[in-house]
Amino acid sequence: MAEIQGLAEAIEDLVHDGDCVAMEGFTHLIPVAAGHEIIRQGRKDLTLVRLTPDIVFDQLIGMGCAKKLVFGWGGNPGVGSLHRFRDAIENGWPVPLEIEEHSHAGLANRYVAGASGLPFAILRGYFGTGLMDRTDTVKTVDCPFTGEKLAAVAALNPDVTIIHAQQADRTGNVLMWGITGVNKEAALAATRVLVTVEEIVDHFEPRTGGVVLPTWVIDAVAEAPAGAYPSYTSGYSNRDNAAYIAWDAVSRDRDTFTQWIEEHIMQSAPAVSS
Amino acid sequence: MTAVSTGAEQSAGYDPDDMMIVAAARALRGRRVCFVGIGLPSTAANLARATHTPDLVLVYESGTIGAKPTRLPLSIGDGELAETADSVVTVPEIFNYWVQAGRIEVGFLSAAQMDRYANLNSTTIGDYDRPSVRLPGAGGAPEIAASCREVIVLIRQSQRSFVEHLDFRTSVGFGDGPGDRARWGYRGAGPTLVITDLGLLRPDPETCELTMTDLHPGVDVDQVRAATPWDLATAEDLKTTEPPSAEELTRLRALQATQNR
Numbered sequence: 295m296a297e298i299q300g301l302a303e304a305i306e307d308l309v310h311d312g313d314c315v316a317m318e319g320f321t322h323l324i325p326v327a328a329g330h331e332i333i334r335q336g337r338k339d340l341t342l343v344r345l346t347p348d349i350v351f352d353q354l355i356g357m358g359c360a361k362k363l364v365f366g367w368g369g370n371p372g373v374g375s376l377h378r379f380r381d382a383i384e385n386g387w388p389v390p391l392e393i394e395e396h397s398h399a400g401l402a403n404r405y406v407a408g409a410s411g412l413p414f415a416i417l418r419g420y421f422g423t424g425l426m427d428r429t430d431t432v433k434t435v436d437c438p439f440t441g442e443k444l445a446a447v448a449a450l451n452p453d454v455t456i457i458h459a460q461q462a463d464r465t466g467n468v469l470m471w472g473i474t475g476v477n478k479e480a481a482l483a484a485t486r487v488l489v490t491v492e493e494i495v496d497h498f499e500p501r502t503g504g505v506v507l508p509t510w511v512i513d514a515v516a517e518a519p520a521g522a523y524p525s526y527t528s529g530y531s532n533r534d535n536a537a538y539i540a541w542d543a544v545s546r547d548r549d550t551f552t553q554w555i556e557e558h559i560m561q562s563a564p565a566v567s568s
Numbered sequence: 569m570t571a572v573s574t575g576a577e578q579s580a581g582y583d584p585d586d587m588m589i590v591a592a593a594r595a596l597r598g599r600r601v602c603f604v605g606i607g608l609p610s611t612a613a614n615l616a617r618a619t620h621t622p623d624l625v626l627v628y629e630s631g632t633i634g635a636k637p638t639r640l641p642l643s644i645g646d647g648e649l650a651e652t653a654d655s656v657v658t659v660p661e662i663f664n665y666w667v668q669a670g671r672i673e674v675g676f677l678s679a680a681q682m683d684r685y686a687n688l689n690s691t692t693i694g695d696y697d698r699p700s701v702r703l704p705g706a707g708g709a710p711e712i713a714a715s716c717r718e719v720i721v722l723i724r725q726s727q728r729s730f731v732e733h734l735d736f737r738t739s740v741g742f743g744d745g746p747g748d749r750a751r752w753g754y755r756g757a758g759p760t761l762v763i764t765d766l767g768l769l770r771p772d773p774e775t776c777e778l779t780m781t782d783l784h785p786g787v788d789v790d791q792v793r794a795a796t797p798w799d800l801a802t803a804e805d806l807k808t809t810e811p812p813s814a815e816e817l818t819r820l821r822a823l824q825a826t827q828n829r
Contacts, residue, residue: 320630320659321645345659346707367707371643372606375704383702395691397710398629399663406660418668419711421752422687422740428696442753472650473630476659503656528647535642 296466296512301490301521304514305331308454308486309340316343316405316452316484317350320475321371322528325458326350327521328490330559333357343452345398345476346371349524349541352378353559355391356551362392364450366401373538377545387548394429400447402476404431407449408483420445455484458522459507460529462491463498466509471501472528478505487511490518492530580785582812584765586820587784588722589615590812591763592676595720601625601673603712606644608722609676611823614640618819627672629708631657639826663708668715670755675716677709677739677759681731682723684777684798686741686759688713689734696736706738713739714754718761725764725795732797742776766792767809772801782807 299307309315309332317325329350332340341362344351348370354360356378368379382391396404403415416435420426421443431448457477459470468489470477481487489507494517498506509515520530524537544554582590585608592612596602597620604613604626614637617624626635630645634654641649650656657666666672679688680703690709694700713719721741723729741759742748749758758776762769768782779801780792785808793800812820 321643322630322647322650365705367704368702369704371645373642380702384699395705397706398659398708399668399711402660402663417664417711418753418755419714421714421754422737422743422748423706423710424691424696424737425706425710444753472647473632473645473656474658475630475645478658479660526647528650532647533643533645535646538642 296462296489296509296515298462298464298466298494299514299516301327301331301516301518302335304488304516305335308488308514309337311337312339313453314341314343316450316455316480318344318455318457318475318477318480319522319525320345320473321533322473322475322522322526323458323470323477324348324350324522324525325456325490326523326525327518328456328458328488329354330562332359333555333559343450345401347376347379349538352376352541352545353555355379355382356388356545357555358388360391361389362394364394364396364401366396366398370538370541373542377542378551381548394431395425396429396432396447397425400425400432400445401450402479404447404450405476405479405483407447408451409479412449414446414448416444416446418444450483452480452484454486454488455480456488456490457481458490458518458527460492460527461495461498462489462515463495466512466515467498468507468512468515469498469501469504471504474505478507481507482511486513488514488516490516490521492519492521492527493517580811582817584724586812586817587809588763588765589820590816591768591809592720592722593619593816595761595763596621596624596674599624599674601627601671603627603629603667603672603675603716605629605676605678606641608678611640611820612676612722614823615816615820618823619816627662627666629659629662631659631662633657633666640823642827663711667711670715670717672716673718675712675719676722677712677719678722679738681729681734682721682762683731683734685743685745686721686762686771686778687734687737687743688721688739688741689736691736691738693735709739713741713756713758714752715756718757719759721759721762723762723764725766725792727795727797730796742771746774746776766795777801779803780806782809784809785811
């Protein structure tokens with residue numbers, strides 16, 4: 295059963311140095327507030343996993359929280375580079391960053407295998423690409439029925455998955471809607487699950503395309519209003535595209551970045567549970 | 569992406585990006601289902617919807633199928649894409665059920681580098697372990713390249729982007745030539761059209777090597793050869809692209825004015 299906790303307490307309980315931490319949300323529902331709390335608590339040596347590392351991963355990487363990144367596409371959508379991600383890979387700043395990269399389909403299927411309790415997933419892809427040679431969690435497998443050669447990707451079971459959602463009820467069931475990306479798979483693949491939500495409500499209203507994660511697959515729910523900002527939460531907020539554009543200049547320079555983190559993250563209080 | 573000039577000699581008032589977008593939109597005429605990335609592809613697909621193919625189904629990687637944005641999105645997951653979509657599905661589903669199963673007719677790709685067989689690099693410039701430029705990486709490109717029924721590549725043509733050897737092969741065109749796609753089990757036809765700022769290239773049916781088939785207005789053969797590091801094949805009946813029409817440009821400007829910022 296999910297415990298309803300404050301965000302700081304939940305991160306303290308569930309995220310430890312050296313853990314493999316998946317944080318998902320595909321453009322929508324990115325758990326930014328939780329990422330900021332990880333930075334405030336100074337976690338180190340994390341293996342961070344995310345299909346599309348964006349601003350919050352740029353911040354975690356730039357603050358030296360990660361030793362390894364497992365990912366599919368690391369950029370600032372529609373804007374350009376993630377400069378902290380690039381600086382870590384190109385120059386090892388502030389600490390060297392090991393990478394394991396996949397296609398989105400490959401990484402998504404790693405979660406599917408993890409959520410299914412299977413050792414691997416199969417897909418038609420990777421052949422002919424350099425990813426095959428560079429990524430240990432991709433191999434080939436022969437179909438036992440047709441003999442077709444297919445790509446196999448190893449199951450991914452993070453120590454902890456963190457996602458953001460619209461609502462939880464008072465027993466810790468979680469409701470999300472809109473673009474849910476790979477949130478369900480990443481949650482069900484993980485050993486521990488933290489969900490930040492916009493609000494805790496008495497009862498869920500029926501929603502088109504709504505996905506409910508039952509309380510008994512979740513460890514902690516923390517209320518974090520606007521917890522996806524500058525990403526967005528359908529029904530609560532819009533994506534702040536200007537903030538994504540502004541991040542380019544902030545993140546380009548190490549000092550500007552460090553100062554920004556100090557002002558906007560280190561000195562801002564963690565969210566509290568109601 | 570502003571027009572280069574309003575002078576009389578360039579009264580057409582469009583720039584190379586505009587020509588690429590218009591050419592890409594034209595290539596979607598009469599198509600049913602298109603997988604769209606952000607930037608030029610999204611602009612082109614929405615221009616096609618706004619002009620000749622209003623029923624074109626736009627599929628964005630965020631899982632939005634049949635999105636009908638009124639503003640050009642900044643990201644593939646902008647809220648309006650989900651709000652206007654016929655269906656919103658998960659990421660595993662979009663790739664497994666829709667892309668891999670061959671339900672997407674046309675997919676757009678772009679890249680930092682392309683070789684003569686339309687293989688693409690969007691991963692690193694320089695050595696993989698010590699890159700001089702770390703690019704975003706694969707994203708959805710490898711499966712789009714493998715399994716969309718056709719692929720259209722949008723890339724500027726220069727000695728920098730057209731290369732003899734890719735620094736990294738992120739997604740495949742025709743590999744090292746005929747037979748490779750079949751050997752890999754890929755069911756899509758691969759890149760059937762490459763649109764550059766200088767013209768159009770198509771794979772040779774025998775050799776799979778890209779052949780320059782069309783030049784944009786005002787571009788000559790010497791120019792495209794100079795922008796290509798290999799001995800570029802050119803079609804015997806090299807055509808000239810129709811310049812963007814007044815209507816295409818008007819619609820394009822109207823779309824660009826909606827860019828979600």
